[in-house]
Amino acid sequence: MKLISEKRELTSRLFRISAPLISILVALFVAGFLLMAAGVNPLLAYLEIFRESLGSVYGLSETLVKTTPLIFASLGVSLAFRMQIWNIGAEGQIYMGACGATAVALFSGIENHSLMITAMFLAAFLFGGLWGGVAGVLRARWQVNEVIVTLLMNYIAILGVDYLIYGPWKDPKGFNFPLTAQFSEAARLSEYFDTRFHSGFFLALFCALLMYLFMERTVWGYEIKVIGSNPKAARYAGMRTGLAIFAVLFLSGAVAGIAGFSEVAGLQHRLQHGLSPGYGYTAIIIAWLAKRSAFGVVIVSFLMGVLLVGGDSLQLSWQLPIAFVYAFQGLILFFLLASDFFIHNRLRLIRGGQHA
Amino acid sequence: MSNLLQIKNIRKTFPGVVALDTISLSIARGEIHTLLGENGAGKSTLMNVLTGLYRPDRGEILLDGVSIQLNSPRDSLAMGIGMVHQHFMLVSAHTVFENILLALEGVPNFYSRRTYRQKVQKVLDAFELDLDLDSPVWKLSIGAQQWIELIKLLVRDCRLLILDEPTAVLTPQESARLFQVLTRLRDQGKSILFISHKMREVMEISDRVTVLKKGRSLVSLSRGEYDESRLASLMIGEDQIPMWIKPACKYEQLALEIKNLSARNDRGLADLDNFNMKLYRGQILGVAGVAGNGQKALAEVLTGLKEASSGRILAEGRDITNSTARSSYIAGIAHIPEDRKSIGIAPDMTVGDNLIMKNFASRAFRRWIFQDRAAIRRNASAKINEFAIKAGPDGNPVRYLSGGNIQKVIIARELSEKPAVLVALYPTRGLDIGSAEYVHKVIIDGANQGMSTILISEDLDELLKLSDQIVVMFRGRLVGCVDPQATTREEIGLLMSGEVQS
Ligand SMILES: Nc1ncnc2c1ncn2[C@@H]1O[C@H](COP(=O)(O)OP(=O)(O)OP(=O)(O)O)[C@@H](O)[C@H]1O
Ligand SMILES: [Mg+2]
Numbered sequence A: 001m002k003l004i005s006e007k008r009e010l011t012s013r014l015f016r017i018s019a020p021l022i023s024i025l026v027a028l029f030v031a032g033f034l035l036m037a038a039g040v041n042p043l044l045a046y047l048e049i050f051r052e053s054l055g056s057v058y059g060l061s062e063t064l065v066k067t068t069p070l071i072f073a074s075l076g077v078s079l080a081f082r083m084q085i086w087n088i089g090a091e092g093q094i095y096m097g098a099c100g101a102t103a104v105a106l107f108s109g110i111e112n113h114s115l116m117i118t119a120m121f122l123a124a125f126l127f128g129g130l131w132g133g134v135a136g137v138l139r140a141r142w143q144v145n146e147v148i149v150t151l152l153m154n155y156i157a158i159l160g161v162d163y164l165i166y167g168p169w170k171d172p173k174g175f176n177f178p179l180t181a182q183f184s185e186a187a188r189l190s191e192y193f194d195t196r197f198h199s200g201f202f203l204a205l206f207c208a209l210l211m212y213l214f215m216e217r218t219v220w221g222y223e224i225k226v227i228g229s230n231p232k233a234a235r236y237a238g239m240r241t242g243l244a245i246f247a248v249l250f251l252s253g254a255v256a257g258i259a260g261f262s263e264v265a266g267l268q269h270r271l272q273h274g275l276s277p278g279y280g281y282t283a284i285i286i287a288w289l290a291k292r293s294a295f296g297v298v299i300v301s302f303l304m305g306v307l308l309v310g311g312d313s314l315q316l317s318w319q320l321p322i323a324f325v326y327a328f329q330g331l332i333l334f335f336l337l338a339s340d341f342f343i344h345n346r347l348r349l350i351r352g353g354q355h356a
Numbered sequence B: 001m002s003n004l005l006q007i008k009n010i011r012k013t014f015p016g017v018v019a020l021d022t023i024s025l026s027i028a029r030g031e032i033h034t035l036l037g038e039n040g041a042g043k044s045t046l047m048n049v050l051t052g053l054y055r056p057d058r059g060e061i062l063l064d065g066v067s068i069q070l071n072s073p074r075d076s077l078a079m080g081i082g083m084v085h086q087h088f089m090l091v092s093a094h095t096v097f098e099n100i101l102l103a104l105e106g107v108p109n110f111y112s113r114r115t116y117r118q119k120v121q122k123v124l125d126a127f128e129l130d131l132d133l134d135s136p137v138w139k140l141s142i143g144a145q146q147w148i149e150l151i152k153l154l155v156r157d158c159r160l161l162i163l164d165e166p167t168a169v170l171t172p173q174e175s176a177r178l179f180q181v182l183t184r185l186r187d188q189g190k191s192i193l194f195i196s197h198k199m200r201e202v203m204e205i206s207d208r209v210t211v212l213k214k215g216r217s218l219v220s221l222s223r224g225e226y227d228e229s230r231l232a233s234l235m236i237g238e239d240q241i242p243m244w245i246k247p248a249c250k251y252e253q254l255a256l257e258i259k260n261l262s263a264r265n266d267r268g269l270a271d272l273d274n275f276n277m278k279l280y281r282g283q284i285l286g287v288a289g290v291a292g293n294g295q296k297a298l299a300e301v302l303t304g305l306k307e308a309s310s311g312r313i314l315a316e317g318r319d320i321t322n323s324t325a326r327s328s329y330i331a332g333i334a335h336i337p338e339d340r341k342s343i344g345i346a347p348d349m350t351v352g353d354n355l356i357m358k359n360f361a362s363r364a365f366r367r368w369i370f371q372d373r374a375a376i377r378r379n380a381s382a383k384i385n386e387f388a389i390k391a392g393p394d395g396n397p398v399r400y401l402s403g404g405n406i407q408k409v410i411i412a413r414e415l416s417e418k419p420a421v422l423v424a425l426y427p428t429r430g431l432d433i434g435s436a437e438y439v440h441k442v443i444i445d446g447a448n449q450g451m452s453t454i455l456i457s458e459d460l461d462e463l464l465k466l467s468d469q470i471v472v473m474f475r476g477r478l479v480g481c482v483d484p485q486a487t488t489r490e491e492i493g494l495l496m497s498g499e500v501q502s
Helices: A013-037 A042-054 A057-082 A090-107 A113-142 A146-166 A200-217 A219-229 A231-236 A241-268 A279-289 A294-318 A323-344 B043-050 B073-078 B096-103 B113-126 B142-155 B172-187 B199-205 B228-236 B295-302 B325-331 B340-344 B351-355 B373-386 B403-414 B433-448 B460-466 B489-496
Strands: A002-007 A345-350 B003-014 B017-028 B032-037 B058-063 B066-068 B081-084 B160-163 B191-195 B208-213 B216-222 B254-264 B270-280 B284-288 B310-315 B333-336 B421-425 B452-456 B469-474 B477-482
Touching: A013 A042, A013 A323, A042 A057, A042 A294, A057 A090, A057 A113, A057 A200, A057 A219, A057 A241, A057 A279, A057 A294, A090 A113, A090 A146, A090 A241, A090 A279, A113 A146, A113 A241, A200 A219, A200 A241, A200 A294, A219 A231, A219 A241, A219 B351, A231 A241, A231 B340, A241 A279, A279 A294, A279 A323, A294 A323, B003 B043, B017 B032, B017 B043, B017 B191, B017 B208, B032 B043, B032 B172, B032 B199, B032 B228, B043 B081, B043 B160, B043 B191, B073 B081, B081 B142, B096 B113, B096 B142, B113 B142, B142 B160, B142 B172, B160 B172, B172 B191, B172 B199, B199 B228, B208 B228, B216 B228, B228 B433, B254 B295, B270 B295, B270 B310, B270 B452, B270 B477, B284 B433, B284 B460, B284 B489, B295 B333, B295 B421, B295 B452, B325 B333, B333 B403, B340 B403, B351 B373, B351 B403, B373 B403, B403 B433, B421 B433, B433 B452, B433 B460, B452 B460, B460 B489, B469 B489, B477 B489
Parallel strands: B017 B216, B032 B191, B032 B208, B081 B160, B160 B191, B284 B452, B284 B469, B333 B421, B421 B452
Antiparallel strands: A002 A345, B003 B017, B003 B058, B058 B066, B208 B216, B254 B270, B254 B310, B469 B477
């Protein structure tokens, strides 16, 4: 008896659409065993996740605070995915974006609020873009695999920021902590309801709308889709695929870089060690779950925000390590990839071994 | 003669499309059975049902009189039903032998290469096939790759061989060879189910013909009960075959001149070798030659997909070989590529989106940076009507279209911008007779309005019918130039074989 897999030609639409939901449910189920192993009742834990993240104004505001950088980073990642370019360097691009925004905030001396915010935004856009653009140039000119380049550049960006905050940019009055001085009032986004919720969230929604229009309505979005569907055909149709690869990686990095801007200008008000707890990696999962659609990204980012905030509270109430949240994310991705496999293949048990 | 396979009332639908409505037919032992039908009639779908790739919505398949369930290609192979697809899948870095081994089931992990080699070699010898088992697949022509697919089935000893438009990628010589092999297989008692749009072949090889129309099987006729015109009228029905008249080319204005052009391929061999050619406004220049003698390279250099290593290309007197003017000139050249699926379409995008791939940035489909969706939709429905494309429901991705309909999408797109020059490789390959005639008409109409065409084809009938002049290519060189009114098929054949030069 043996188990074989074979390609299937067609899958029902229902299965295709429900696959992401099913994989989240299965991940919840399996994670339940992890919780039980840690001596926690999974049902209570899940209930707590929802209560903490959605059950109060404070909880909701915290969820949206986490959702914001996730939206930016996932939009960036999914833009590249659309063209079959695998940018897994959103994490590094967030750091670079934050770094650019911080440079402007600390050293430009601008006093006008809107001017300052605009300059910080542009700097973040440019820094993140250049960081992605490096991989773009390497890929377009010399066919260097962008997965490896973007991944390795994450480490460069994170360590580079560490160098700055441990060295030249360290706040002289910061008791030797690895962080820069606080930004001036002019360099901060508005906050609402006496919570940490800031206007970066609205910027993120706006950005998602722009991304939707860009991909579905503009000539460039069309080009990206053609290249993603068949690069050879694109070249044959006279599209400049090399330029497009660079442009898309630049833009992808730039949009992820805005996450860095929104984090320092809206939330942290300074550049500090560990400014992103892996938003850039979570973004990869989100982009995949959202099937690369801009509105899908908003919804899934929110779900991930719920999970992050809920996970934080589990840490407090049951002393669960934050690793649990990452394990859970990993499980979702795992089951999602597995469901992709089941969409395209089916398994069959063959009795009696030899056959044919 | 007893029936090997019987198909009763098969129906298969896809979302929004009835691909097979009711199909019934039977295939006898030791017969070559041809399926004939318009593009999109459901031929490939029916074959995919027989190989277990698609499960029919209803209907029955009987093998040796016993009803069977086919759930996967594995099932049908186990029952001795094997298929060579319209688009085959081989591992191109592996050798021929390794590819054949992959197809065999029950090969022990520590298999004895020797035994299997002998087995494969025996099949090759039996059919007098000349194929280097150790050559990697990517080095082989498409025709040779098709042989591998067939050999896989022969080694597995299939009882029913299904071939989906096998001759579309074969030269006339290779087709003749294939037919010899098929006839021998038939004489050994195997059954063969065969698809082709080429009447000449259908008449030559079939023992029985079943005509499909719009997903229904109309009739099955045995040899003797049909002739070419009967089949054509069954297939096309009341639809009109388009008529056209071709005026002679005036040879006044030079459109394109190629001087001493050479190009190399990936293996460093010459694809084009000191090639010279003149093309006039409104001329249809036929290019004959056995596939692989530089035709594809010629098309690619002209359309900017490949660099020339030496020589010059002059457009209306201007040198455009390497100038920046080339790209804008190339933009005005229409190209129907040989490799339709791999470079002609973006498979996941809709028919409408594919129809504007060449001119998506033109004013007609764009308002500032935004696409004009309404204009794109209008263009799509106009083209779908004009070329009778079976496009399926709105927003259907192109990859769900039948082979011939994909081809029509490409042709419709390439001919829509009133190009100055058309480079067409085997433009009617895989098209049904009606559609092929329509494409001929469009090319002639274009010529009447001043479009110059380089028509690369292996179909001598097509070349003789359309061309003002026919040049023959052999090993990247021009070996002859003949007048279609004054030449014979034999003369061209001799030139193509490289034995004489004129
Ligand atoms: N996987 C699929 N999904 C949706 N529609 C399909 C699919 N496969 C085929 N069709 C539709 O079914 C119809 C029959 O297609 P099929 O490929 O069988 O035609 P065909 O007779 O082989 O034509 P051709 O001569 O052009 O190869 C077409 O209208 C096609 O668009
Ligand atoms: Mg077909």
